[in-house]
Amino acid sequence: MSAKTLLVVGSGPGIGRAVTTLFASKRYTNVVLIARRAESLAAEKAAVEQTVGPQLNVRTYAVDITDSAALGKALDDADAALGKPECVFFNAARVLPSALLEHDVKEIEYDFKITVSALYLLAQRYMPHLISLANTNTSSSSSSSSSSSPSSSPSPSTKPALLVTSSALPLEPIPQLFALSLTKAAQRNLVQSLHMTYAPKGVHVGVVHVAGGPVSPADPVWNPGNIAVRTWEWFEGRKGKFEVVI
Numbered sequence: 318m319s320a321k322t323l324l325v326v327g328s329g330p331g332i333g334r335a336v337t338t339l340f341a342s343k344r345y346t347n348v349v350l351i352a353r354r355a356e357s358l359a360a361e362k363a364a365v366e367q368t369v370g371p372q373l374n375v376r377t378y379a380v381d382i383t384d385s386a387a388l389g390k391a392l393d394d395a396d397a398a399l400g401k402p403e404c405v406f407f408n409a410a411r412v413l414p415s416a417l418l419e420h421d422v423k424e425i426e427y428d429f430k431i432t433v434s435a436l437y438l439l440a441q442r443y444m445p446h447l448i449s450l451a452n453t454n455t456s457s458s459s460s461s462s463s464s465s466s467p468s469s470s471p472s473p474s475t476k477p478a479l480l481v482t483s484s485a486l487p488l489e490p491i492p493q494l495f496a497l498s499l500t501k502a503a504q505r506n507l508v509q510s511l512h513m514t515y516a517p518k519g520v521h522v523g524v525v526h527v528a529g530g531p532v533s534p535a536d537p538v539w540n541p542g543n544i545a546v547r548t549w550e551w552f553e554g555r556k557g558k559f560e561v562v563i
């Protein structure tokens with residue numbers, strides 16, 4: 318298997334770690350982890366390496382993704398070290414109460430920069446690469462189709478993807494969390510446009526809605542491990558579905 322890189326933006330001990338370990342154990346040789354705190358990233362790196370094994374290459378970059386220059390520099394370094402990602406997993410969010418009409422507008426703008434602007438920059442940066450990976454599937458399947466039976470359908474050798482985590486908030490805002498609600502709604506809208514444009518070109522673009530309230534290791538459904546399994550099934554199925562609700 319050629320080297321494949323998973324980029325995780327918003328690495329943390331919950332959904333981020335569970336998805337990273339499962340995806341890395343199934344498919345990837347390289348993992349890039351991004352979050353703000355270096356000490357937390359060190360713990361994430363250790364946890365992922367311990368679960369997946371020493372063959373995994375993990376690089377961490379401590380950066381606030383609202384700082385677009387710092388994000389760009391970190392991604393330049395990551396791309397040079399491990400190659401551009403085959404899968405971008407966007408998981409960063411700030412879950413913070415926001416009292417309607419009392420919340421400072423600057424705080425809304427900060428949430429928008431995490432949830433939408435940073436995601437937009439990542440899509441701008443990596444979509445051409447993801448499309449080129451998708452094109453290699455098309456050319457290899459058309460060359461193999463001349464020699465194989467019409468019913469055979471080879472699984473694609475690359476799985477270019479931009480996957481985003483969200484919640485029920487885009488469609489069911491909570492007024493006490495209105496800032497997160499509205500920025501998550503904007504994010505879903507952006508991902509929908511990306512899906513409409515790039516899914517037909519072979520890039521898996523979509524949203525995982527974790528819609529049952531707070532994630533907890535003790536919850537039988539909304540625990541990080543189960544969310545990771547459901548996310549993998551949706552990713553692996555690649556049926557072109559824009560979103561999955563857990």
Ligand SMILES: NC(=O)c1ccc[n+]([C@@H]2O[C@H](COP(=O)([O-])OP(=O)(O)OC[C@H]3O[C@@H](n4cnc5c(N)ncnc54)[C@H](OP(=O)(O)O)[C@@H]3O)[C@@H](O)[C@H]2O)c1
Nearest residue numbers: 327329330331332333352353354381382410482484531532
């Ligand atoms: N937890 C829940 O109950 C729940 C419920 C429904 C949906 N979700 C969704 O699940 C996703 C997060 O999963 P999780 O809650 O389990 O968290 P997680 O995977 O444990 O960690 C997410 C990480 O994102 C990082 N992050 C936040 N803001 C950032 C920024 N500005 N720049 C860089 N990194 C940043 C944080 O690390 P640093 O602090 O070190 O930056 C945080 O540890 C979000 O999309 C959220 O909306 C969560």
